[in-house]
Amino acid sequence: MSSISHKPKTILIVDDDLTNRLVLRALLTEAGFHTVEVENGEQAVQAVEEQHIDIVLMDVMMPVMDGYQAAKIIKSRQSRFVPIIFLTAMTDESALAKCIEAGGDDFLTKPYNHVILASKIDSMLRISSLYQNIEEKNKEIQESHFLIQQEMNVSKKLFDKIIRNDMRGKETGLNYSMSPMSMFNGDLIIAEKNQTDGLNILVGDFTGHGLSAAIGAIPVTDVFNSMTQKCFEFTEMLVEANEKLIDLLPTQMFMAAAMISIDRSNNIISVINSGLPDIYLYRDKKIIRTFKSGNIPLGISGLSASQLEVEMETLQFGDRLYVATDGVMEATNESGAMYGLDRLLQVFDGNNDSDCLFDSILQDVSDFCDGAAQTDDITLLEFCHLEKVEYKKGIEYSNQYREPSDWSFQFSLDIASLRQFEILPYIMQGVNQLQPLEYGRTSIYTVLTELFTNALDHGVLKLDSSMKSTPQGYMDYYQEKQKRLESMSEGHIQITLSHELSKDGKGGRLSLGIIDSGEGFDHGATDLVNKNQFSGRGLKLISSLCTEMKVLGKGNSVMAYYDWSSEN
Amino acid sequence: MSISISTSEDNKSATIKINGRFDFSLHNDFRKSYKDVSLPSGQYIVDLSGTDYLDSSALGMLLLLKEHAESQSSNVRLVNFSEDIREILTIASFDKLFSLD
Numbered sequence: 001m002s003s004i005s006h007k008p009k010t011i012l013i014v015d016d017d018l019t020n021r022l023v024l025r026a027l028l029t030e031a032g033f034h035t036v037e038v039e040n041g042e043q044a045v046q047a048v049e050e051q052h053i054d055i056v057l058m059d060v061m062m063p064v065m066d067g068y069q070a071a072k073i074i075k076s077r078q079s080r081f082v083p084i085i086f087l088t089a090m091t092d093e094s095a096l097a098k099c100i101e102a103g104g105d106d107f108l109t110k111p112y113n114h115v116i117l118a119s120k121i122d123s124m125l126r127i128s129s130l131y132q133n134i135e136e137k138n139k140e141i142q143e144s145h146f147l148i149q150q151e152m153n154v155s156k157k158l159f160d161k162i163i164r165n166d167m168r169g170k171e172t173g174l175n176y177s178m179s180p181m182s183m184f185n186g187d188l189i190i191a192e193k194n195q196t197d198g199l200n201i202l203v204g205d206f207t208g209h210g211l212s213a214a215i216g217a218i219p220v221t222d223v224f225n226s227m228t229q230k231c232f233e234f235t236e237m238l239v240e241a242n243e244k245l246i247d248l249l250p251t252q253m254f255m256a257a258a259m260i261s262i263d264r265s266n267n268i269i270s271v272i273n274s275g276l277p278d279i280y281l282y283r284d285k286k287i288i289r290t291f292k293s294g295n296i297p298l299g300i301s302g303l304s305a306s307q308l309e310v311e312m313e314t315l316q317f318g319d320r321l322y323v324a325t326d327g328v329m330e331a332t333n334e335s336g337a338m339y340g341l342d343r344l345l346q347v348f349d350g351n352n353d354s355d356c357l358f359d360s361i362l363q364d365v366s367d368f369c370d371g372a373a374q375t376d377d378i379t380l381l382e383f384c385h386l387e388k389v390e391y392k393k394g395i396e397y398s399n400q401y402r403e404p405s406d407w408s409f410q411f412s413l414d415i416a417s418l419r420q421f422e423i424l425p426y427i428m429q430g431v432n433q434l435q436p437l438e439y440g441r442t443s444i445y446t447v448l449t450e451l452f453t454n455a456l457d458h459g460v461l462k463l464d465s466s467m468k469s470t471p472q473g474y475m476d477y478y479q480e481k482q483k484r485l486e487s488m489s490e491g492h493i494q495i496t497l498s499h500e501l502s503k504d505g506k507g508g509r510l511s512l513g514i515i516d517s518g519e520g521f522d523h524g525a526t527d528l529v530n531k532n533q534f535s536g537r538g539l540k541l542i543s544s545l546c547t548e549m550k551v552l553g554k555g556n557s558v559m560a561y562y563d564w565s566s567e568n
Numbered sequence: 569m570s571i572s573i574s575t576s577e578d579n580k581s582a583t584i585k586i587n588g589r590f591d592f593s594l595h596n597d598f599r600k601s602y603k604d605v606s607l608p609s610g611q612y613i614v615d616l617s618g619t620d621y622l623d624s625s626a627l628g629m630l631l632l633l634k635e636h637a638e639s640q641s642s643n644v645r646l647v648n649f650s651e652d653i654r655e656i657l658t659i660a661s662f663d664k665l666f667s668l669d
Contacts, residue, residue: 206628207625207628208624208625252629293658293659296660297661
């Protein structure tokens, strides 16, 4: 009869009548059960608490505590399933219903038919064993859920530490809202100051969401931070991040991204949109430029910087840029409708106060969804081009004081190396290793960049700087530069850097010389400082940043000197 | 089933047709549909005429199909898609990876 387990099951018999107990015991013992007998409800409650009881056979009418009350107590106190079968002489329906209501699982009417009794016990034991199985599985699930939760919490902390670099603020012009669908965000925003004092911003959206989507954010952040720190061009960073992601991500995963670089020396914004929705530039209450995706998302196929479609626009102070991931357009309400582009554009159209536009968009999306469960990570970014910026946090350089020393090095680059190789970050790294300068770093980098760009653009590539006098001209200039760089067959640039210890030994003079193969210019006749807005600014900037500057020879050689002292 | 595949008699092309939403829920079915198909130097045609929505995981699945096709020196062509789907494919610049028409 008991096919469930080989171990004899224990059955509690609760009846105030001795004869009834003896009859039941005889029946059950013969069937292979172990029995425990008590005389009333109170004793039954106690027995269930003290011993392992598999099934309770409960009489209804008993002194001290009746069967209904005992059943209620047992059911409320036991977390495991203890089946209770009521034994009753009553046959009226309401009494039987009361048995079930009190927590009984079945009932049996006296006098007992031993076949029915046996099959009821058997069926209860089967249910009981199912319950037990479920309970064990539940416990396992709870335990592993707890472990997963703990691991997630730890990972989340590590993850946030790696990804964290929040450049948001009224002083930086950057604002964004990220609303991940789960604990880990498959959307990514990284921003860092570049050498023009503007920002490089990367907005990324990995396929899917959750941990698997978020994991790719780590190498991308790593590339972005280390390359910004080393002053690489933002196009190079995108190429490098792409390579990393191709290596790392499985075929079906990729990152739609936009790389935005704000050049504050020229007030130019450059955007590379690789698979994100349209990016809007907003001025005087109108969208004045849409940057559409023109590139494959990252992590799919290899590409070089020259294959990237870079779009540029001149910026005016107060201009605002809006970037959203597809989670915004595809935000879904209860009835399954998507927010969509039209609604977004209506918010732009209906807006009267630029300061509120960002919040209005978020509010409109949230109103539309009206509490419906989020189906993707939602990210919205706003960048406002401010007249004056201030950054609390910047790249943290591991600056280590080195005793001033004398050194020099020189690079000579022919046209092929100029085409293929971004030399400046390496030179800056060399300088930083030899002579870390706490305050002069940005100035030196700017001077070096300006001199190098002048030598390349005007000396080697013979570009006319007057082209840059209009915003459109600036774009043409940039394109022409790429074209000439690809096709030019001769030309070279020589860069010399040297450092000379000052007499008191507490500082020194850094000398920076650049000679190009070009024809130079009549520097005697050129008023270096007073040229128009779009050209000649380079030399003006250099003079203001370094201690002294000289144009030599026929105008194809420039020397700049930067004096420093550790006492400053 | 919302995915069906038919191979041409000359074994030069196979057409995969997707009905309804093309999203992560079709991941296994989509993969299964072409897994055992071998088309040396042929063409996989993905017919999107019955597809009303396509998300980024669907783009990922198309990349997997491309990988499968390229291992057999075949290519992938996406056909009969709506304007909405064209927009999604264009944003991802998939015209640079697949032939679209």
